[in-house]
Amino acid sequence: MGMEQQAVETVETNKPVILEGGCLCGAVRYQLSAKPFDADYCHCKQCQKSSGAVFQVWMDFKHEQITWLKGEVSEFESSDNVRRGFCKQCGCTLSYRDTRYPDYFTLTIGSLDEPSLIKPNYHIYTSNQVKWLSITDDCERYQQERTS
Template sequence: MKKPSGDDWLVPISQTELPFFNRVRAPRRQRCHPTASVRFARHMWRRLATYHRRGTQFAFERRSLNDEAGKMLTGGCLCGKVRYEVTGAPFHSTICHCVDCRRCAAAPLVAWFSVKRSEFRVVQGTIARFASSKPVLRTFCADCGTPLTYQHDDFPDEIDVTTCSLDAPDAVPPDDHTWASQRLPWLPISDGLPQYPHGRDKAAV
């Protein structure tokens, strides 16, 4: 982030930012020591550099535990023999209602997210592979059967990962529903997310 300069930095602190300043006050023994005060001022400048201006509003940019772009995601199968890591930022997080995914998981729907192929790696165990159709390769644990990934020949640089095989599935919430035209009639959708009758190549409803 570009460091603020000039008058852009001389702005009042909003009420929402006051708790942050109250938490980072200098220790009592340093408050009257000139050298320590300089060190603390430099420390505050580094902390304040994480602020940026958005019109008249300010936001404190900090990395949280649920920051998908900055935190490694981990997951694995039910029996624990297969473990994997995802180092990149997830995208195309979806709930798929297609018949193939339902049958593969024996579930009414399957949640997926995509990452770059190079950002997914198995760190423990060996995954089994199954070509569910000519262009599609699915993987699963050979011992417990947990579905793990999906790859399509049309997208060689991407891999889809089952969201619920993550250790923390809530870190990657879905953005939409795909193949909603094949949704089971006794499974209503009421979450307000966009619904694509097929893939994302057609407009959502």
Template structure:
């Protein structure tokens, strides 16, 4: 069981089972949402239980995806493509160790100019 929350604790979640290896998205929307790049893990919807869901504010950032954040403290929590059977959960929202390692970078061409990607992980254009 993996547990996590927003900064103020208004939204908490529990995930059953092991977590998939996370990726880091460097696209401009994820950078604006998170303040840097957005690292997340994809979780099957049936494995996540969200408490305090009434405090989650959803922003429809494109036709295909919405982004969830705590409406109280503003913590970025979810990247949700409703047409899929999974939801991406922000790695920074987990309370304890996740026992995962970053698997890849996506949209590296859109990364901020103030840092380099030097970890030799795969870089996927999309």
């Protein structure tokens, strides 16, 4: 791939950068060849439990847009069609994969080296949002999953 295909524009400056990320200990590393086609905040109970946080922030890609530079993601089957990925060495939450959509792969925005470069577009499962969390952004909100 040429450098122009791997460049992603930043939120603030539209300056091209290469997005890379990985786990806390560095055993798993990846590089992205495009901007995510979507990104969201998820407030569902499984994301809360798997991340240890009150919500998780995700970005969506096609498989071919992700290059694994080091290590591999271990997966846990959290429901019939969902595989949640993590580093088997440090336990860092890295990915989400729905087996019904084999061409797509979801990564945590927090695993990016520069997570401020990707801004989520909406909130899902806000029916599970903790009561003390006040959301003041202008993103759309969905009580459950987004169906469109």
